[in-house]
Amino acid sequence: MGLFSPKNRAKLPPKRRRGSSHDLLDAYSRAVAGAVDAVSNSVVHLQVKGRPSSMGQMSGSGSGFIFTPDGYVLTNSHVVNGARSLMAVYPDGREIEAETVGADPDTDVAIVRLPGKHREWAELGDSGALRQGQLVVAIGNPLGFDCTVTTGVISALGRSLRSQSGRLIDDVLQTDAPLNPGNSGGPLVTPDGRVIGINTAVIAGAQGLCFAIASxxxxxxxxxxxxxxxxxxSYLGLGVQTIELPKQLVRELNRKSPGAVRVAQMEIGTPGAQAGLAPGDIILKFDGEHISGVDDLHRMLTADRLGKKTRLEVYRDGTVLSLTAVPGGRD
Structure with missing residues (x-):
C-alpha cells in the first residue's frame, strides 16, 4: 500500500484550519519579533558610576535607546541623575563613554549623547494615537540581563505618576508588560516598531502595574x-501646600471642590511677592481656572505663561482679592 493510503493517512497530523489558535499564536509571535527586530539594536545598557552618597561612591545601571542617527539616546532622568561617569554598552558588547546632554526630573526624561554616527536608531511614535488593550513590547536590561523582551498591553492611558522631584507627571502610560530594575529608560514599542513610551516605574508589591513616560x-x-x-x-516663587477648605466656606465661595492652595512661604523679589501675595493667602483661581491643589498650580505654570500677566483670585482675611502676577522663569 502507498504512503498516502487510507491506512497511513490516519496517522498524519491533522491539517490546521485557518483561524485556529496556532495561526493566532503565529501572528502574535510575528508581531513581537517584528517589533524586536526594528528596535533592539538601538537599545543600550547604561552603566552609571560615581554617584556621591553618605555610603561612598555608588553605581547603578539602566537602559536607553538611540533615537537619532547622530547618537542621541533617550532614558530616564533617575537613571543618570548624579552620574560622574556614564558608559553605554551596545547589544554586541561594545562599550563606549557617553555624555549626559540634559535631564528633566519633573518628567523623568533625560538625553544622553554617544559619539559618532549610528546606522540603527528607533523611531518615536505618536502616544496620543494609542488605544487601551493595544499590544506593546518592552525592551531593556532588567537586573543586568542584556536585551530582555517582555510583552503586554496598554492597560490604561492618561495616568499620573509622582516624579522624584515631587511634581506629577501627566499622560503616563500604564502597561502590564513585566518590568524589573534595569528596565528603566528602555523603550516601550508597538508592533510596527515605533517607540511610544520610556519604561520608568514599577509599583512595589503589585503585579502587572508598570508605567512608561509617553513618547x-x-x-x-x-x-x-x-x-x-x-x-x-514659569514660576511664582512660592512655598505652597494643598489644603481643604471648611464646607461652609466652600459654599460661600461657590467652589467646585474643597481643595485650594495656601501660601506658606514667600521668596523676596519673586513674581509672587511683586504681585502682592503674602504668607497665609489662599489661592482659589489662576486665570479663571479653579485651583484645587499644588498639582493644579504646577500644571498651569507652563512655559507659555512666561512674562504674561496672570490674574490670581486669592482669599485673605475673609475677603476675595484679585491680584495680577507676571510668572517668571528660573535660571
Missing part, C-alpha cells in the same frame, strides 16, 4: 532641552 511627552522634553538646555517652566 509625546518625551518629544516635548527633547525639543526644550536641545533648544534651551532645559525644560522651561
Amino acid at each position: 509625546n511627552t518625551a518629544q516635548y522634553v527633547v525639543g526644550e532641552i536641545l533648544k534651551y538646555g532645559k525644560v522651561r517652566r
Whole structure:
C-alpha cells in the first residue's frame, strides 16, 4: 500500500484550519519579533558610576535607546541623575563613554549623547494615537540581563505618576508588560516598531502595574532641552501646600471642590511677592481656572505663561482679592 493510503493517512497530523489558535499564536509571535527586530539594536545598557552618597561612591545601571542617527539616546532622568561617569554598552558588547546632554526630573526624561554616527536608531511614535488593550513590547536590561523582551498591553492611558522631584507627571502610560530594575529608560514599542513610551516605574508589591513616560511627552522634553538646555517652566516663587477648605466656606465661595492652595512661604523679589501675595493667602483661581491643589498650580505654570500677566483670585482675611502676577522663569 502507498504512503498516502487510507491506512497511513490516519496517522498524519491533522491539517490546521485557518483561524485556529496556532495561526493566532503565529501572528502574535510575528508581531513581537517584528517589533524586536526594528528596535533592539538601538537599545543600550547604561552603566552609571560615581554617584556621591553618605555610603561612598555608588553605581547603578539602566537602559536607553538611540533615537537619532547622530547618537542621541533617550532614558530616564533617575537613571543618570548624579552620574560622574556614564558608559553605554551596545547589544554586541561594545562599550563606549557617553555624555549626559540634559535631564528633566519633573518628567523623568533625560538625553544622553554617544559619539559618532549610528546606522540603527528607533523611531518615536505618536502616544496620543494609542488605544487601551493595544499590544506593546518592552525592551531593556532588567537586573543586568542584556536585551530582555517582555510583552503586554496598554492597560490604561492618561495616568499620573509622582516624579522624584515631587511634581506629577501627566499622560503616563500604564502597561502590564513585566518590568524589573534595569528596565528603566528602555523603550516601550508597538508592533510596527515605533517607540511610544520610556519604561520608568514599577509599583512595589503589585503585579502587572508598570508605567512608561509617553513618547509625546518625551518629544516635548527633547525639543526644550536641545533648544534651551532645559525644560522651561514659569514660576511664582512660592512655598505652597494643598489644603481643604471648611464646607461652609466652600459654599460661600461657590467652589467646585474643597481643595485650594495656601501660601506658606514667600521668596523676596519673586513674581509672587511683586504681585502682592503674602504668607497665609489662599489661592482659589489662576486665570479663571479653579485651583484645587499644588498639582493644579504646577500644571498651569507652563512655559507659555512666561512674562504674561496672570490674574490670581486669592482669599485673605475673609475677603476675595484679585491680584495680577507676571510668572517668571528660573535660571
